[in-house]
Amino acid sequence: MQTDSTTSPQLDVLIIGAGLTGLTTAYHLRQAGLSLHLIDQADRTGGVIHTHHEGGFTYEAGPTTGILSHPAVARLSEAFPQLLYTASQEAERRLILKSLGGKGQRQTFLPLPSSPLSGLRTPLFTLWDKLRILGEPFRRKGTEPDESVAELVVRRLGRSFLDYAVDPFISGIYAGDPHHLVTRYALPKLYALEQEHGSFIRGALAKARAPKDAEARSVTKEIFSSRGGLTSLTEALTEAIGREHFTLSATGAELHPEEGGGWTVRFTEGGQPRELSARHVITTIPAPSLPALLPFLSTEDLAPITSLRYAPIVQVAWGMRSVSLPHFYAFGGLVPSREDDELLGILHPSACFPDRAPRGGTLLSIFLGGMRSPQLIDRSDEEIRQLVTKRMNRLLGIDTPPDLFHIFRHPLAIPQYEASTGARYERITHLESQYPGLHLAGGLRDGIGIPDRIKQGEALARLIAGE
Numbered sequence: 244m245q246t247d248s249t250t251s252p253q254l255d256v257l258i259i260g261a262g263l264t265g266l267t268t269a270y271h272l273r274q275a276g277l278s279l280h281l282i283d284q285a286d287r288t289g290g291v292i293h294t295h296h297e298g299g300f301t302y303e304a305g306p307t308t309g310i311l312s313h314p315a316v317a318r319l320s321e322a323f324p325q326l327l328y329t330a331s332q333e334a335e336r337r338l339i340l341k342s343l344g345g346k347g348q349r350q351t352f353l354p355l356p357s358s359p360l361s362g363l364r365t366p367l368f369t370l371w372d373k374l375r376i377l378g379e380p381f382r383r384k385g386t387e388p389d390e391s392v393a394e395l396v397v398r399r400l401g402r403s404f405l406d407y408a409v410d411p412f413i414s415g416i417y418a419g420d421p422h423h424l425v426t427r428y429a430l431p432k433l434y435a436l437e438q439e440h441g442s443f444i445r446g447a448l449a450k451a452r453a454p455k456d457a458e459a460r461s462v463t464k465e466i467f468s469s470r471g472g473l474t475s476l477t478e479a480l481t482e483a484i485g486r487e488h489f490t491l492s493a494t495g496a497e498l499h500p501e502e503g504g505g506w507t508v509r510f511t512e513g514g515q516p517r518e519l520s521a522r523h524v525i526t527t528i529p530a531p532s533l534p535a536l537l538p539f540l541s542t543e544d545l546a547p548i549t550s551l552r553y554a555p556i557v558q559v560a561w562g563m564r565s566v567s568l569p570h571f572y573a574f575g576g577l578v579p580s581r582e583d584d585e586l587l588g589i590l591h592p593s594a595c596f597p598d599r600a601p602r603g604g605t606l607l608s609i610f611l612g613g614m615r616s617p618q619l620i621d622r623s624d625e626e627i628r629q630l631v632t633k634r635m636n637r638l639l640g641i642d643t644p645p646d647l648f649h650i651f652r653h654p655l656a657i658p659q660y661e662a663s664t665g666a667r668y669e670r671i672t673h674l675e676s677q678y679p680g681l682h683l684a685g686g687l688r689d690g691i692g693i694p695d696r697i698k699q700g701e702a703l704a705r706l707i708a709g710e
């Protein structure tokens with residue numbers, strides 16, 4: 244811990260929150276030679292990334308994998324080559340739950356088609372929508388900038404593509420509702436395909452044909468994790484930054500602009516009041532925590548930011564020592580809201596990364612709740628255990644109790660990029676220009692996944708280091 248402000252010199256940067264956003268930003272700032280300090284209320288770094296080890300299982304209490312979807316992720320993986328590794332080929336197989344013979348009938352996990360031929364044969368989509376897709380390149384492009392994901396997909400592809408491809412995909416990423424998420428914020432790449440090329444199909448073909456430089460080739464879209472679980476990545480970042488630059492278990496943090504420029508953070512460490520000052524401050528904490536951190540702003544100042552809704556998630560780690568699930572060998576199975584209003588999906592980490600379960604065993608990561616069933620987070624452990632056990636039996640034929648069973652609750656799991664996003668972005672830009680040196684980062688802007696956090700951290704560090 245640094246000394247108090249009467250003796251410590253002004254730092255270049257203070258970062259509130261030592262999750263992946265804070266860590267990647269700090270890592271790049273340190274690489275650029277800037278002085279900094281990170282403050283977190285938790286007693287560990289990593290934020291929602293938290294790997295556990297027990298009885299030969301390696302399981303996550305939060306995120307399970309990232310996707311190599313941006314050059315910034317490739318650059319980070321080059322910086323830690325022995326750590327990040329890509330998933331086995333099984334990860335390319337995605338399953339979607341569907342009742343064959345109509346709702347209420349036997350539910351089966353079916354593979355999401357990976358080629359035009361399998362697309363024609365799959366029972367996931369109606370024959371009418373399969374034929375209709377031939378007309379997609381010729382359909383007019385949308386003119387409503389805040390069109391929801393559901394509206395866009397029904398307009399271009401048809402209802403069954405919404406129900407059995409996009410809705411479960413949105414459940415898997417956002418734990419959200421495609422009728423409320425706004426495409427240009429929630430799925431900006433999909434939005435750009437239509438806006439720039441007039442069609443998803445024409446856009447995808449043009450992208451595939453476009454010459455790629457080395458940076459573009461580094462974006463392999465592969466699924467990755469970290470050897471020993473994602474915490475080994477956040478630990479490696481913590482080490483590389485230097486543990487002396489962190490204060491953990493710091494409570495009651497408040498930021499105050501200093502007269503004449505610069506910032507002071509006041510907080511409590513071990514019951515003692517502390518103070519640090521810096522030229523720049525970066526917040527990476529969820530929107531509902533901002534009013535207490537930024538007491539110089541009024542409720543109205545922050546209202547467009549604090550109105551951000553978060554999907555709550557209940558996550559269950561389910562391990563079996565001597566049961567394998569060959570029929571479920573895939574990245575996982577996603578669950579359309581038409582098929583189940585409580586279960587979002589079941590990931591199969593041990594099919595993608597062999598070090599996640601003892602040999603011959605299985606590790607599953609089960610996601611429940613989300614915007615489709617937000618109240619589920621308040622259910623008791625016993626109710627959740629019963630609900631999951633029933634689903635595992637019915638959907639995967641598992642009839643023995645698991646050897647490993649843990650429940651994790653995330654009340655503020657995934658920010659929802661809904662119609663309020665434009666106003667939120669405007670307010671962030673306004674506050675950052677009104678208060679020089681203040682940077683509002685994290686999942687409340689620029690995307691919600693691991694690659695988005697890595698990309699944001701690198702961009703923010705470049706902005707500050709290059710000033």
Ligand SMILES: Cc1cc2nc3c(=O)[nH]c(=O)nc-3n(C[C@H](O)[C@H](O)[C@H](O)COP(=O)(O)OP(=O)(O)OC[C@H]3O[C@@H](n4cnc5c(N)ncnc54)[C@H](O)[C@@H]3O)c2cc1C
Pocket residue numbers: 259260261262263264265282283284285288289290291292304305306307308309310493496527528529532536556558653655656657685686691692693694696
């Ligand atoms: C259950 C779950 C599963 C997910 N799965 C995936 C996945 O598989 N793939 C993927 O790409 N993305 C996934 N995500 C999203 C991804 O995990 C996040 O985008 C990313 O890890 C968030 O990092 P962050 O640093 O922005 O936030 P966080 O990890 O939330 O870190 C914020 C930090 O701020 C600290 N903090 C909060 N308030 C204060 C305060 N007042 N004072 C001091 N410190 C404070 C917290 O203790 C925390 O350490 C998942 C998210 C969740 C919740």
